[in-house]
Amino acid sequence: MGKVIYEELKPLFYPKSVAVVGATETAGKYGFNVFFNLVSGGFKGEIYPVNRRVDKVLGFKAYKSVKDIPVDVDLTLIVVPASQVPSVMEDCVEKNVKTCIIISAGFRETGDEGKKFEDEVISIARRGGIRVVGPNCMGIFNTSINLNVLMAAFPLDLSTFKGKISFVSQSGNLGTNMAVWGFMRGVGFNKFVSSGNEADLTCEDFIEYFGYDPETKVIIAYIEGFKPNSKFPKLAKEITRKKPIVILKTGATEAGAKAARSHVGAMAAKDEIVDALFKQTGVIRVYDVEELFDTAVALANQPLPKGRRVGIVTGGGGWGVVCTDMCAKLGLHVTPLSRETIERIGKLLPSYWSKSNPVDTVAMIDPVAQFRCVEEVMRDENVDGVIYLGFGWAQNILERFKNSPYVGKLDLSIFDRLIDAECEVARKLLSLIKETGKPVYIATLASNAPSINILESNGILVYPTPERAAKVFAKAASYKLYLDKLKNVKDKEKLGSEAN
């Protein structure tokens, strides 16, 4: 699996030289965005703007045609009106360009006329052995080599967002929005593709490439629909043995939305099939953008829980109840703790603590004592992972006090001590996860605390609600149990063949 596509897409994701046909200095144009992103992203390869009307773009010598570029071109971006795309593609064939991304719209998505036009462009590309992304797509990025050729206005410094998650989206608008949103939340990406009309390369091809790509640990996708006879089921089953695939799949198609009332029935039916397909192939299905990133980041950076048994540690009773509720709804078990764990925690908390799971640390403000409770629960053999609620408050409180004119010369040093202690706890949590091989999913309404930064910069996202932490636990546990089932089948098969 994947070897051929892996070789074919190397010049796309790891080009040595990139041309942008339609590069311009006019802000607000897509040809500006793409070229600006390429130049400002930190890409170390060769860059060639193609523009008939000017000599330079952002300081780079401009060429009249890709044919005039003095070196081999691995990747050409096409950002000119649709009517000019066939002739640009002819030039690309002549130049022996290896891969093209057609940003331009005005093809199949506009109707039958556009479809013919699209077929023509692709047939030119095929003649030259060029693999094509799009048309009507929004480009790609690859943080490994600081390559950013998105048409979205996106001049973020990719080098600060490197990660292990690769992402293909069938909607450019939604995909680039989601990528920006992920970046804003500190999600570390590896590669991104907006697959557009998929006239040549399809979302399945990119999933296959990511499956083979050693830099991708988790594959995520936004999918509206697969083409008939898709290779997806076979592909997914093979890939999910090695790395997780998390998919946000909408039931409707854009065409289907035209008859909104009547398509609802069709959608529901399709959705059941999708559910069954994903379940059989080990694909993790999510239902919104938040869940997509929450799950992907957890899978990329934390061990999988061995099963569905959850330990909850909470600074306040209400959050524990909310979290227990959500866990129960999701089929997780807020499991009884061992007698030994109860005894050990008893030594850490006031006598009137709950003596059960969730462990309510009854508004104790000492983060180290709270962490000791987390540690005891993590080490309990009845627990597959911990949800830890309430974290990082001291910084928020201190900031509010500091901004108040009423504080005067009061001694606020207790908060500095608490903040230091929380940071120490954050570092200890990272070690504890490694040592026990169990995950800790954290939720708090606090933000901006240095302790939270320590966790997030190490790939442990801190969620704003207990529900979101519980959902991540459930997804990760289901995936682990899927893998175990596969392994059992394999072991049995092996046992069977040994017995023969």
Next chain:
Amino acid sequence: MGKVIYEELKPLFYPKSVAVVGATETAGKYGFNVFFNLVSGGFKGEIYPVNRRVDKVLGFKAYKSVKDIPVDVDLTLIVVPASQVPSVMEDCVEKNVKTCIIISAGFRETGDEGKKFEDEVISIARRGGIRVVGPNCMGIFNTSINLNVLMAAFPLDLSTFKGKISFVSQSGNLGTNMAVWGFMRGVGFNKFVSSGNEADLTCEDFIEYFGYDPETKVIIAYIEGFKPNSKFPKLAKEITRKKPIVILKTGATEAGAKAARSHVGAMAAKDEIVDALFKQTGVIRVYDVEELFDTAVALANQPLPKGRRVGIVTGGGGWGVVCTDMCAKLGLHVTPLSRETIERIGKLLPSYWSKSNPVDTVAMIDPVAQFRCVEEVMRDENVDGVIYLGFGWAQNILERFKNSPYVGKLDLSIFDRLIDAECEVARKLLSLIKETGKPVYIATLASNAPSINILESNGILVYPTPERAAKVFAKAASYKLYLDKLKNVKDKEKLGSEAN
């Protein structure tokens, strides 16, 4: 309904004089938090710290006992160890204090012993005709008079967060966290109560008070359980005719959580009863904190949709699909638009637009043209309200460009023009909502745009995902249809009596 409780709780929510027993200058103590919040919140009434050991607290003359305070005391906060509470309560009775909030813990929540102790304290209070909040609660606030007596470290300026939503929470920790989270998101509150052990005043009492309170337009609550023979069903049915009640109800109790595995079954059963009860009484049930605030703010600040027919306007196809999916799942109808609307929108968009609902403005960057599409859909008689996806991007883009060293002297004035245009659109949207009497629910991944600030400062929250906007539409429509059903029944009854 409510008249008696309304009079009894006036000194609690609108005290002229407040005493804090246990007020201190030691940061990190709850007696500090409560007194600090009271002093720094901007309360204009009289303030009296009670502390045996010092002469002054934060510049206010301290008294040895409430009995020594030279004026009548409407409200006394008790923030001393549980063992001292009975004698403090005796002092309050002697002083003829009208209402008390017992912050102190160590009562019923610690077991039978504590329960007896709690009963004793309440019986002293009853003797003096004192109404009590708590014990084991986290206090209250009332933004109408800048009264903040929370034990949470919460020195926010309440005067900037005034609003029409009042909130009672059976969990202090969860409630105050949620209130802080709401404040951070710009949710405007009126009153908040953490009801604690509810030894005297219960969550039902506060809901009843809010029902009668003219400053409360929407009531929200976090509820873990009602007491036996609760007046809630009768109360809720009466109040929801006049104003919405939105409740986050957990199925479990804290006690129930003790046997986590076994309580799951019980929980599920209880939950069905709660669902039925809420449905019959017109209470809007939500399932997490985000949904609570999203729904409450929409109900407080926008007209209700007349039914389930949704118009969607989106800047990108993918978001429209996601939104259509979620609407269909929630029983909303992404309804066909009238022929006239389709024709009018056709004049605004490129020829290849979808000609259906969702209206995809096909990546047009002009916000005024987008708004014109929203306007046409709003005026369509087949539509009860609009979900508008994609807003406020220009500011985000401009900021990113401005922070880039590669921009140099490029002309970025187009973004300033777009930002101005978006602000104009935001103001027009506000008028359009008023004029048509239909709601617009907005989702965008953009943030910090001046146009978004215009909307949010006028009570129109901008959600980060289409799903959240769709959920709000569904809740608001259900409530409206509940009210219509009541009205129909009433009309029929009236008709019946006229016929007699």
